[in-house]
Amino acid sequence: MSKKIFIWVAHPRKSSLCAALADSYANGSREAGAEVRRMELSAMHFDAGAPEDAALEPDLLAWQEAVAWCDHMLVVHPYWWAAMPSRAKAVLDRCLTSGFAYKYRARGVKWDKLLEGRSADGIITSDTPPWLDTLLYRKPGRRVLRDGVLGFCGFAAGKIVQFGSVKLADEGKIRRWLGKAEAMGRRAAAA
Numbered sequence: 001m002s003k004k005i006f007i008w009v010a011h012p013r014k015s016s017l018c019a020a021l022a023d024s025y026a027n028g029s030r031e032a033g034a035e036v037r038r039m040e041l042s043a044m045h046f047d048a049g050a051p052e053d054a055a056l057e058p059d060l061l062a063w064q065e066a067v068a069w070c071d072h073m074l075v076v077h078p079y080w081w082a083a084m085p086s087r088a089k090a091v092l093d094r095c096l097t098s099g100f101a102y103k104y105r106a107r108g109v110k111w112d113k114l115l116e117g118r119s120a121d122g123i124i125t126s127d128t129p130p131w132l133d134t135l136l137y138r139k140p141g142r143r144v145l146r147d148g149v150l151g152f153c154g155f156a157a158g159k160i161v162q163f164g165s166v167k168l169a170d171e172g173k174i175r176r177w178l179g180k181a182e183a184m185g186r187r188a189a190a191a
Contacts, residue, residue, distance in 0.1 A: 003034040003189045006070035008063070010077035010088035014042040017125050017166060017174070018076045021181040025074055025123070028185030037066050041088055048090035056094060064095050072119045072188050073155065079126035079133075079141045079162065092149060101153040113154025119191065120155040121184055122146065126164035133162065158191075159184055 007026055011018040019040070026036045044059040056064070067073065077084040098104060103112045122145045126133065133139055139162070146157040161184070163169075163177045 003029070003032075003191070004069055004071045005029050005034045005036045005074065005185075005188060006066040006072070007036060007038040007074045007076070008066075009038065009040045009042075010075055010084055010091070011040075012042055012085050012087050014040065016078070017163075017177075018078055018123070020174075020178060021123050021125070021163070022074065022076050024178040024181040025076070025121075025185035025188075028182035028187075029189040030185075032186045032189035034072075034185075034189035037069065039063055039066060041085075041091065044091065046091070046094065048087055048094075050094065054094075060091065060095050063091060064100060067095070067115065068100075070118060072121070072158075072191070073150075074121045074123065074185075074188070075145060075150075076123040077125075079124050079128065079164070082137060082140045083144065084124075084141070096149070096153055111152075113152070116154035118155050119158050119188070120150045121158040121188055122150070122160040123181060123184070124160070124162040125166050126162055127167045129165045130162040133164070158188060 007022050009019050009022045029036050046057040046060050077088050101115055103114060105111060124141050142160045142162055146160045150157050
């Protein structure tokens with residue numbers, strides 16, 4: 001049975017290095033036999049500032065459906081102000097809700113992780129070199145994605161990587177990043 005992989009390109013612009021990395025990951029996944037679905041934040045229509053109890057728009061329902069469908073998920077996003085873009089965070093705020101992604105228990109501080117049994121990878125692009133982000137800031141983008149988002153909901157975190165500095169990268173370095181993304185996709189499909 002082939003692995004079902006959902007790729008979410010959480011970049012607000014259609015053309016980006018994030019989209020190219022997602023293409024490479026998808027190619028590797030498909031070559032290894034996986035079935036791949038993909039959504040682009042840039043094509044999603046929803047009210048980022050809607051109240052917590054607002055009904056989900058069709059694109060957010062489709063995002064939830066893709067998460068429920070998948071065995072494995074890739075989140076690929078740029079690193080802006082030590083986090084993912086606010087519009088991407090709004091998708092998480094609106095979609096990873098109690099009853100879908102987690103459920104608090106009546107007593108105590110524990111919760112049920114409703115998306116257990118799935119795994120996930122993350123690719124983050126940044127102008128900050130990853131070594132500097134690690135040294136100065138203790139890699140907040142990677143930690144939040146791995147632990148505060150994916151882990152909180154029950155995803156087993158696979159590989160969470162940060163590629164940078166994008167603004168200083170030459171063609172050769174970008175090709176290497178694309179190759180690494182493709183290898184990650186193959187590995188995810190085979191796991």
